[in-house]
Amino acid sequence: xxxxxxxxxxxxxxxxxxxxxxxxxxxxxxxxxxxxxxxxxxxxxxxxxxxxxxxxxxxxxxxxxxxxxxxxxxxxxxxxxxxxxxxxxxxxxxxxxxxxxxxxxxxxxxxxxxxxxxxxxxxxxxxxxxxxxxxxxxxxxxxxxxxxxxxxxxxxxxxxxxxxxxxxxxxxxxxxxxxxxxxxxxxxxxxxxxxxxxxxxxxxxxxxxxxxxxxxxxxxxxxxxxxxxxxxxxxxxxxxxxxxxxxxxxxxxxxxxxxxxxxxxxxxxxxxxxxxxxxxxxxxxxxxxxxxxxxxxxxxxxxxxxxxxxxxxxxxxxxxxxxxxxxxxxxxxxxxxxxxxxxxxxxxxxxxxxxxxxxxxxxxxxxxxxxxxxxxxxxxxxxxxxxxxxxxxxxxxxxxxxxxxxxxxxxxxxxxxxxxxxxxxxxxxxxxxxxxxxxxxxxxxxxxxxxxxxxxxxxxxxxxxxxxxxxxxxxxxxx
Numbered sequence: 258x259x260x261x262x263x264x265x266x267x268x269x270x271x272x273x274x275x276x277x278x279x280x281x282x283x284x285x286x287x288x289x290x291x292x293x294x295x296x297x298x299x300x301x302x303x304x305x306x307x308x309x310x311x312x313x314x315x316x317x318x319x320x321x322x323x324x325x326x327x328x329x330x331x332x333x334x335x336x337x338x339x340x341x342x343x344x345x346x347x348x349x350x351x352x353x354x355x356x357x358x359x360x361x362x363x364x365x366x367x368x369x370x371x372x373x374x375x376x377x378x379x380x381x382x383x384x385x386x387x388x389x390x391x392x393x394x395x396x397x398x399x400x401x402x403x404x405x406x407x408x409x410x411x412x413x414x415x416x417x418x419x420x421x422x423x424x425x426x427x428x429x430x431x432x433x434x435x436x437x438x439x440x441x442x443x444x445x446x447x448x449x450x451x452x453x454x455x456x457x458x459x460x461x462x463x464x465x466x467x468x469x470x471x472x473x474x475x476x477x478x479x480x481x482x483x484x485x486x487x488x489x490x491x492x493x494x495x496x497x498x499x500x501x502x503x504x505x506x507x508x509x510x511x512x513x514x515x516x517x518x519x520x521x522x523x524x525x526x527x528x529x530x531x532x533x534x535x536x537x538x539x540x541x542x543x544x545x546x547x548x549x550x551x552x553x554x555x556x557x558x559x560x561x562x563x564x565x566x567x568x569x570x571x572x573x574x575x576x577x578x579x580x581x582x583x584x585x586x587x588x589x590x591x592x593x594x595x596x597x598x599x600x601x602x603x604x605x606x607x608x609x610x611x612x613x614x615x616x617x618x619x620x621x622x623x624x625x626x627x628x629x630x631x632x633x634x635x636x637x638x639x640x641x642x643x644x645x646x647x648x649x650x651x652x653x654x655x656x657x658x659x660x661x662x663x664x665x666x667x668x669x670x671x672x673x674x675x676x677x678x679x680x681x682x683x684x685x686x687x688x689x690x691x692x693x694x695x696x697x698x699x700x701x702x703x704x705x706x707x708x709x710x711x712x713x714x715x716x717x718x719x720x721x722x723x724x725x726x727x728x729x730x731x732x733x734x735x736x
Contacts, residue, residue: 265294266320268327274299274306282330284323286316294319298326300336311337325435335432338390346433348392348424349385352376354431355424365554366544366626375420379404389433392440397421401446414446457716464686465679470511472673476666477504499644500658505573506641507684509535513564514688514707517681518542521649522553525581525638526597526604527619530590533571534563537708538619541649544626551648552629553637555620560708574640581638600638656681689718 268282282298285291294313299306311326313319328334338346356376359369383403384396404417418441425441428434480497481504497503506520515523518540527536538561542554556562579588582596601618608616616623622632635647643650659681667674685707692698692706704714 266323268298268323268330271299271330273330282323282326284313284319296322296326296337298323298330298336300329312340334436338432343388343390346389347385348387348389348396349381351389351424351428351431351433352380352385355420355427358427363625366542366549370545371416372420375417378407379417380421380424389428390435392425392428392434393438394440394443397440397444401444411447418444418446457713458720459683459686459717461690463679463683464690465511465675465683466687467691468673469675470507470684470687472666472670473662473675474504474507474511476670477507477662480662480665497658497661500641500650500655501644502577502641503658503662505570508570509566510681510684511687512570512691513566514685514692515564516540516557516685517652517655518554519556521641521655523640525578525593525640526600528571528574528578528597528640529563530571530575530578530594530597532563533568534565536619537562537564539624542626543651550626550629551634551651552626553620553624553634555624556708558708561619562705562708564706577640578638581640686717689714693718 263285264281264283265286266284270279270281272279274280280299282296285295285297287293294316296311296313296319297308298311300309301307302309311322313322322337325334325337329336356369356373359372379400383399384392387396400417400421401414404414408414408417422441425434425439429436434440477497481501482498483501483504509515509520509523510517513535515535515537519537521541522539523535523537527538528534529536537556539553540556541551543551575590575593576586576588579593579596580586582593582600584592584596588596604618604621608618608621611621611623622628637648639649641649643654663675689703689707692703693700698706700714700719701711703718704711707714
């Protein structure tokens with residue numbers, strides 16, 4: 258230990274600060290007056306270069322902080338962090354910053370909730386207490402060792418990697434982690450298996466068939482007392498009466514390919530009876546947080562699109578659209594169209610009066626939870642509602658009623674039983690196959706109807722070697 262403060266290591270000569278004498282950042286060894294390693298340099302504070310110091314635990318840390326100070330003075334990094342601040346910059350704190358940034362970027366509530374879930378389940382329990390500056394590959398691998406106990410899918414592991422990658426970028430930007438350190442470099446994750454080189458292919462066995470879709474819709478009609486079979490003398494199931502038009506919603510999913518949120522977000526003004534299409538321009542969003550309001554948010558990928566629907570479905574929905582618009586059920590098609598146009602004009606004027614530039618008639622009063630806090634959702638002309646709340650049902654209620662219908666079909670119509678392994682959302686796959694195989698639409702048209710990219714649709718439904726394989730099998734049949 259030295260008796261006086263003599264510099265152990267110095268940096269480049271500088272004149273920052275406007276003084277006549279030059280100075281250098283320096284590392285000092287422990288002395289009688291300061292029994293620890295420390296770094297002295299100038300830091301920009303309130304527009305002035307002020308001399309400041311940083312303590313270090315040992316020579317290695319001291320050299321590291323001197324290098325950081327030199328990089329900062331060269332304009333290539335952040336100033337070395339103070340010891341008390343470094344102690345607070347843990348991975349848990351980085352996670353808090355990550356969620357706060359997600360909200361500042363106006364990410365969808367369900368997206369933010371998904372990120373919070375990954376932090377709670379996998380990142381905080383394993384590396385939450387370590388300083389972000391010490392984050393290394395071994396810590397990343399510890400996260401995945403923990404995650405593999407519950408996450409079985411390749412996609413789930415990739416989601417966690419994406420979260421860690423975003424946190425790494427944020428740590429670099431905040432100066433919590435040196436850019437020379439990449440805690441994901443060298444991470445090895447198992448690769449997903451592919452069938453004929455295609456990921457995400459949905460085999461025909463997982464796409465519901467025509468007769469199964471029709472049987473489920475028919476059963477829902479009978480159990481809710483609505484739809485084309487409502488006039489039959491069958492006593493509706495009380496629990497199903499809470500969700501009227503459940504059968505028509507199944508047909509919308511099976512022949513229109515709408516996602517569940519898009520089905521629930523459908524309003525009377527979104528059906529173009531003149532053209533015979535449904536315009537998909539929003540989705541009903543249900544945040545998990547109890548204090549967060551449900552609201553009508555943007556359609557997935559913000560791809561507004563039109564979906565053709567059978568004339569029979571449009572005809573049955575006409576009186577329901579009329580009622581939603583304040584007309585009697587006997588209103589003519591033209592009367593409904595006139596009411597729709599009047600409502601669209603009203604919303605267009607309201608949107609024009611708002612200060613925001615992203616409002617249109619289809620997303621007024623807004624596509625955020627904040628916009629819907631002061632808006633009465635029951636005043637919207639919804640088509641598929643929960644009669645107890647007057648707004649679209651929560652997905653949990655929908656799923657419960659769907660399984661009631663499924664069990665009813667299994668018991669009363671076993672020839673058209675819905676397979677257990679096929680979920681409700683696979684009705685979307687039926688719509689894609691129906692448009693392509695039965696109506697002869699090209700896959701590019703199917704992608705437009707679904708609101709998906711063509712690449713996604715091809716990966717889901719087309720195997721590059723399908724035709725060649727079938728032709729070869731036919732050629733080999735007689736050999």
